[in-house]
Amino acid sequence: MEQVLANGLYLGAQYALIALGLTLIFSLMNVLNFAHGQMYVFGGFVTYTVVAQLGLPFIVGLILSGIVLGVMGALIEKYLFRPVIARSTREESTMLLAAGIAFFLDAVILLLFGEKQRGIPKIIDGVLNWDYRIIMPYDRILIGVLAIAAICIFIMYMQYSKTGRAMRALAQDRVAAELMGVDVKYYSMIGFALGAMLAGIVGGLLVSITGINLGMGGPASIKAFMMIMIGGAGIISGAIAGGFILGMMESVGLLVFAAYGDITYLMIFVSLIIFLAIRPHGLMGKPWG
Amino acid sequence: MNKRLFLKTAIAGILSVGLFSGVALAANETLKIGFVGVTSGPAAAWGISNQRSMETRAAWINETGGYKIGDKTYDIEIVAFDDQKDPKRAIAGMEKMAQEGIHYVVGPNVDDGAAAVRPVAEQNGIMYFPYAFPKSLYEAPASNAVLGMVANYQSGPAIYKYMKDEKGVKKVAFVAANESDPLSQRTGGVAAAKALGLEVVSDSVTYQVDTTDFTPVLLPVVRSKPDLLVLSGVSPANAPQLIRSARELGYTGLISTETAQDALVLKEGAGDLANGFISVGGASTPEIATDMMREFVERYTKMFGEYNDESNTKVYALEYILETLKADPAGITDAAAFKKIMDTFEAPNPYMKGDAVLKYVGMSSFGQKRQVAVPLVVNVYKDGAFETLFVAEVD
Numbered sequence: 001m002e003q004v005l006a007n008g009l010y011l012g013a014q015y016a017l018i019a020l021g022l023t024l025i026f027s028l029m030n031v032l033n034f035a036h037g038q039m040y041v042f043g044g045f046v047t048y049t050v051v052a053q054l055g056l057p058f059i060v061g062l063i064l065s066g067i068v069l070g071v072m073g074a075l076i077e078k079y080l081f082r083p084v085i086a087r088s089t090r091e092e093s094t095m096l097l098a099a100g101i102a103f104f105l106d107a108v109i110l111l112l113f114g115e116k117q118r119g120i121p122k123i124i125d126g127v128l129n130w131d132y133r134i135i136m137p138y139d140r141i142l143i144g145v146l147a148i149a150a151i152c153i154f155i156m157y158m159q160y161s162k163t164g165r166a167m168r169a170l171a172q173d174r175v176a177a178e179l180m181g182v183d184v185k186y187y188s189m190i191g192f193a194l195g196a197m198l199a200g201i202v203g204g205l206l207v208s209i210t211g212i213n214l215g216m217g218g219p220a221s222i223k224a225f226m227m228i229m230i231g232g233a234g235i236i237s238g239a240i241a242g243g244f245i246l247g248m249m250e251s252v253g254l255l256v257f258a259a260y261g262d263i264t265y266l267m268i269f270v271s272l273i274i275f276l277a278i279r280p281h282g283l284m285g286k287p288w289g
Numbered sequence: 290m291n292k293r294l295f296l297k298t299a300i301a302g303i304l305s306v307g308l309f310s311g312v313a314l315a316a317n318e319t320l321k322i323g324f325v326g327v328t329s330g331p332a333a334a335w336g337i338s339n340q341r342s343m344e345t346r347a348a349w350i351n352e353t354g355g356y357k358i359g360d361k362t363y364d365i366e367i368v369a370f371d372d373q374k375d376p377k378r379a380i381a382g383m384e385k386m387a388q389e390g391i392h393y394v395v396g397p398n399v400d401d402g403a404a405a406v407r408p409v410a411e412q413n414g415i416m417y418f419p420y421a422f423p424k425s426l427y428e429a430p431a432s433n434a435v436l437g438m439v440a441n442y443q444s445g446p447a448i449y450k451y452m453k454d455e456k457g458v459k460k461v462a463f464v465a466a467n468e469s470d471p472l473s474q475r476t477g478g479v480a481a482a483k484a485l486g487l488e489v490v491s492d493s494v495t496y497q498v499d500t501t502d503f504t505p506v507l508l509p510v511v512r513s514k515p516d517l518l519v520l521s522g523v524s525p526a527n528a529p530q531l532i533r534s535a536r537e538l539g540y541t542g543l544i545s546t547e548t549a550q551d552a553l554v555l556k557e558g559a560g561d562l563a564n565g566f567i568s569v570g571g572a573s574t575p576e577i578a579t580d581m582m583r584e585f586v587e588r589y590t591k592m593f594g595e596y597n598d599e600s601n602t603k604v605y606a607l608e609y610i611l612e613t614l615k616a617d618p619a620g621i622t623d624a625a626a627f628k629k630i631m632d633t634f635e636a637p638n639p640y641m642k643g644d645a646v647l648k649y650v651g652m653s654s655f656g657q658k659r660q661v662a663v664p665l666v667v668n669v670y671k672d673g674a675f676e677t678l679f680v681a682e683v684d
Contacts, residue, residue: 010502115330115333117525117529127537210501214330215526250505254508
């Protein structure tokens with residue numbers, strides 16, 4: 001059971017980090033960013049290029065993944081989402097735009113990085129073996145710790161910085177925030193950039209463990225949406241809770257249902273359907289949005 | 290030069306270039322050969338090695354004056370379609386081939402795609418060369434599909450027998466992705482292992498192809514303490530992650546698969562942990578490769594910057610198609626003529642030393658000759674490259 005808990009925590013940390021960026025963008029702009037998974041893949045490929053192709057240290061690749069995706073997110077918000085939101089009040093306009101960006105990024109990734117699975121060497125060798133009760137490679141522990149550290153930094157940034165407070169105000173009431181002098185356009189762009197940056201960082205972190213390939217974007221987005229549905233869309237703490245809950249369900253399910261074939265995700269989806277029927281706004285979301 | 294003279298010269302130049310290029314194009318007719326397979330996503334390496342092998346060989350043929358079939362010489366054009374491992378797209382791809390008047394298609398790479406395109410191929414007189422294993426595609430009444438490689442139910446027993454006899458394997462565990470190909474390969478593998486008298490200690494664990502952490506997946510498998518862990522139908526993207534997780538969980542036994550893998554992907558994804566991993570390899574090992582095979586590898590590497598050992602097998606499909614058409618040129622527009630000559634067809638194998646011939650096999654497995662004869666090469670991965678473990682033949 002210790003191993004299952006350790007696996008669940010590790011999975012939960014990486015899932016929560018994926019979901020954070022998605023929920024941040026949703027809370028600030030009411031945009032379902034279907035391209036979030038592709039941003040994660042792009043971040044992974046940036047780290048791969050920096051580390052495996054250019055031979056630079058992993059931390060440089062990770063920082064560059066964050067910066068590249070942050071800049072990409074800011075540009076996407078400023079030149080794509082902002083004009084569409086200004087001209088259209090229909091929510092599906094932004095959804096279609098997000099889906100279009102996902103396809104576009106898939107094509108860009110294919111052109112820039114190719115179609116093959118890519119990976120980088122282990123960043124630390126060795127395995128923690130606690131009396132065969134918990135077996136966890138050191139690189140997974142490091143990535144888990146870095147993911148949790150990134151979550152903590154993000155929460156503190158949102159809680160205590162001027163930008164974080166402005167974004168929280170924006171998320172609570174866009175009109176009131178504007179009336180109080182918050183530069184809505186600027187902070188929307190910063191928020192989108194931050195969400196994309198988180199996707200890039202998690203892609204960079206996981207390329208050292210799972211590798212990266214073009215096809216990983218879609219499934220990553222689906223899991224991220226599941227997490228924010230569990231926790232409550234647009235709620236930071238909900239995304240974190242959703243990530244850890246999904247990670248733990250996956251870890252426990254894979255052990256408990258091992259003898260019955262791959263029914264873990266079937267059970268998770270069934271549970272999610274029942275849960276949403278009872279509580280459609282998720283664990284921490286509010287019925288009014 | 291005044292403006293009018295310049296314009297006259299330019300127009301004359303353009304016309305003459307067009308005329309001469311027209312003459313050059315008219316020299317050889319074009320024979321289109323299709324490829325419908327997966328060239329993106331986790332299994333991309335399988336289809337990419339197909340497409341690149343075909344493009345390399347086609348460019349080589351065209352560069353050296355074309356391919357003579359009957360009294361005509363043809364330039365070869367490869368028309369490729371990425372089905373993204375999606376049966377619906379595979380059907381769309383085969384329909385595109387039919388619309389372009391193509392009668393010979395290599396692919397698809399996976400079971401459900403190959404099964405899905407069957408009606409389109411049969412209705413449009415297309416012979417196709419899948420890298421997929423359902424026997425129904427190759428057994429009568431089906432007759433348009435020709436298996437392009439050695440099937441898992443042919444390679445599996447050979448690999449397990451080798452493991453049992455040479456490595457003392459007694460207990461075996463299977464793990465497969467929750468998809469039709471890997472699951473059917475697992476079923477075949479379990480049956481083959483049991484038939485050899487091996488104890489199957491785990492055969493129910495499966496995983497999603499988008500899994501990002503295989504530790505929880507492999508935990509119950511490793512606890513069953515197998516001597517051999519079989520990754521049934523594993524894609525090149527998942528193989529390094531599974532190997533890495535198994536080793537990190539303390540598994541020290543053998544790991545194998547009946548699918549082809551990419552050494553570079555293994556090196557990047559699992560590094561030294563992949564050493565000792567056994568997989569089905571390309572059909573021309575250094576010991577049996579001819580100069581032509583070596584030139585093919587050189588040309589491929591020059592064209593694409595890297596080489597995949599699996600292309601030693603994938604190079605054969607196009608060669609079989611062209612050589613069979615050479616044996617009866619009527620096959621260019623008539624698949625029935627192609628089928629007719631398959632039973633007796635034989636031609637020298639340009640990629641293997643000795644007396645090896647290109648011929649169609651499959652009587653034992655399918656009751657009719659619907660498989661290309663390529664040697665079964667089983668490889669072991671070591672330090673970024675594959676080494677030949679053993680070579681066998683399939684009837």
